[in-house]
Amino acid sequence: MDIQERVLNAFQQEHREHLEGIRAHLNPWPTIPAESMNEAFRMAHSIKGGARVCDLETVEKLAHYLEHLFAELVHGREVPTSAMRASIDRVLNAIEDYMIAVARKREPVEPLELFDELEMTPTPRPAPSGESAGPDRAAAGEAALPVPRQVAPEGNPPAAEAASPKGAAVPDTLRVSAAHLDRLLQSSSLLLTEAVRQSALEKELRELGLSVRNLQQACDDELTPGLSTLSAPGRRESETSTLDELRRGLAQAARQIRRIRALQQRGAQALRATGEQLESDVRRARMVPVSSIFEAFPKMVRDLAQQEEKLIEFTVSGLDREADRLVLQALKDPVMHALRNAVNHGIESPEERRSAGKPERGQIHLEVEVFGSRMTMQISDDGRGLDLGEIRAKAVERQLLSGAEAERLDEDETLDLLFLPGFSTAGQITHVSGRGMGLSVVKEAANRLQGSAQMEPRPGGGSLLTVATPLSIATHRMLLIRSGGSSFAIPAGAIAGLHRLATSAIRTAEGRSVLLFEDEPVLLATLETAFGHDRARLVAEDGRLHVVLLRVGDRALALAVDAMLRELNLLIHPLPPPAAASPFFSGGVILEDGSVALVLNASTLVERFKGRRLEEPVEAQAGPITRRKPTVLVVDDSFTARTLQKSILETDGYEVQIAVDGKQALAMLQVQPFDAVVTDVQMPGMDGFQLLETMKGHPRLKEIPVVLVTSLSSEEDQARGLSLGADAYIVKQKFDHRHLLDAVQQIVSTDE
Helix, strand or coil, X not given: CCHHHHXXXXXXXXXXXXXXXXXXXXXXXXXXXXXXXXXXXXXXXXXXXXXXXXXXXXXXXXXXXXXXXHHHHHCCCCCCCHHHHHHHXXXXXXXXXXXXXXXCCCCCCCCHHHHHHHCCCCCCCCCCXXXXXXXHHHHCCCCCCCCCCCCCCCCCCCHHHHCCCCCCCCCCCCCCCHHHHHHHHHHHHHHHHHHHHHHXXXXXXXXXXXXXXXXXXXXXXXXXXXXXXXXXXXXXXXXHHHHHHHHHHHHHHHHHHHHHHHHHHHHHHHHHHXXXXXXXXXHHHCEEECXXXXXXXXXXXXXXXHHCCCCEEEEEECCCXXXXXXXXXXXXXXXXXXXXXXXXXXXXXXXXXXXXXXXXXXXXXXXXXXXXXXXXXXXXXXXXXXXHHHHHHHHHHCCCCCHHHHHHCCHHHHHHHHHCCCXXXXXXXXXXXXXXXXXXXXXXXXXXXXXXXXXXXXXCCCEEEEEEEECCCCCEEXXXXXXXXEEEEEEHHHEEEEEEEEHHHCEEECCEEEEEECCEEEEEECHHHHCCCCCCCCEEECCEEEEEEEEECCEEEEEEECEEEEEEEECCECCXXXXXXXXXXXXXXXXXXXXXEEEECHHHHHHHCCCCCXXXXXXXXXXXXXXXCCEEXXXXXXXXXXXXXXXXXXXXXCEEEEECCHHHHHHHHHHCCCCEEEECCCCCCCCHHHHHHHHHCCCCHHHCCEEEEECCCCHHHHHHHHHXXXXXXXXXXXXXXXXXXXXXXXXXXXXX
């Protein structure tokens, strides 16, 4: 990317921010505070300067007009009028349209009518090679906007670059098609899946090693009970020799298995690290500014407002945020439908607004925010708002539900009707809306992306649509659960908590089973009841239920499951028909054994389950004992420390989960089994000593071994830790990975 292109890209972002700023500062027209007018003047000046640097003469001229006009207003030499505001809007729109054309590598159309209106001279067209742009050509009307230096098409380097001498600087960017990135993402997913399979293979090798060790022990018991046994009557020399040879063979097999297992562990670790790095690199490469996909929305809203004969001020914020290109592409049409809905249904005509005591110009705002791995888009307007009675009446009219059902709906359930396919409050079909499109498209797109969509009244009038989705559609963190004999995956973003609750905690409210969370009754469901089955099976273990608390927006659902298995980072694959038609599933993930687990659509579960009374829980039947990899919980508030300990333990074959403090660790210990805990002492909230003391006072947790790894090296601290019940105490200053492994191996039994 050359300097000119970099400057142009920077100006693309800068001019959008300044246009939004100017519109916002002029919003209280005609009574504009002096500081707002000064800011508008400064922004117009910045646009003019940036356009000059980018050789965008038309934009420079338009910005200069604004700058001059704002200066006149600042010094009181001009008075704000409706005609003046209309001219300003046309200039702002012309700059916006011109820059959209530049961004799309199209030749912009010069606003000749606007130039005539403002008595401005059109920008002359650069003369072709060998000709001069003399007065005759200008008089003939051959005037057009200059085209900024363009980016060369893919695969065709600019001539200057092609002719550059040997040793010239090579550009640090390379164009890659989106399809290639998509395939790379699929490849990284396969790598990660293979890494999970390798972990399963490591488990098999570990169990094979245990079997050989048991055979060795049996041979030792047979051969070495004492010298008297070797010389006992009836013991033939050939039998002793054969058993001795068997023992040597088993010892050699055990050594070979250990070598193979060590090699396999290193290979699996490298494979996992490579897959994670590739997935991370591809995910970053797919991130693009929101503005690159949503840049045409301001013009679209402006054109729709003109067609509807409405005065609308459309502002945007957060378009500089970055998100996965495929996420933005999937949301582009739904957001467009939502904006059309706001123009048509939300904002009233100027006459209606005047009658209601509102400014003639309505407000629509699109805001994009990023919080961690989630992105939120909010579309708000100050229009007529949401009439719940009209919504219910339209739903009945369109036979989406009966009149009696409509009367029983509360506010949230009524607002959900807006997202049903075929629902519309439009009185007639127009070019803008009335075909039952709009918000149902928004909901479906959000669900496909493991997100949610919610409409609510806006304080002070109007409405607010919130669409929340993951920032990327790469691998997702998911909880694998078992229910009804099958495995399912739940995206971590929809999980508000994991609980192991006594069956006596179940309450009944209005004929429906509920659980109380912070004094809030939450409907209790199993997957069978959520899917609409008549019979449900609540499974308890030692009188307790495994409950996943789902939360979407301000709604929650307590989902009782048979077991919580583990957390995974996997790519969600689309489902083939007919599974793809189910609203309860949004895809599938491939597990280490090659099987597929369906990914639950938490948004649909929470919104569609209305509740029912569940049958009494039954105790889970004890199944055959299966060997599993010992699981260790590492607790440390230092990211570096817990990452180091996790890597050391995983390399030696342990399953490792992490917690950032004692409070989180205690919550995890309540809902899943661990074979050992390795914890720091000095942590915010609940420290390691408090965690240890709490565990040793708990009837179930007191049996779990605890290793303290801390910088507290005094004899008093060590004595305190051991007196509280710690099984080992390791000082960080003398930390060695072998010390940690030895301590864990001594307290964790692998022969289950």
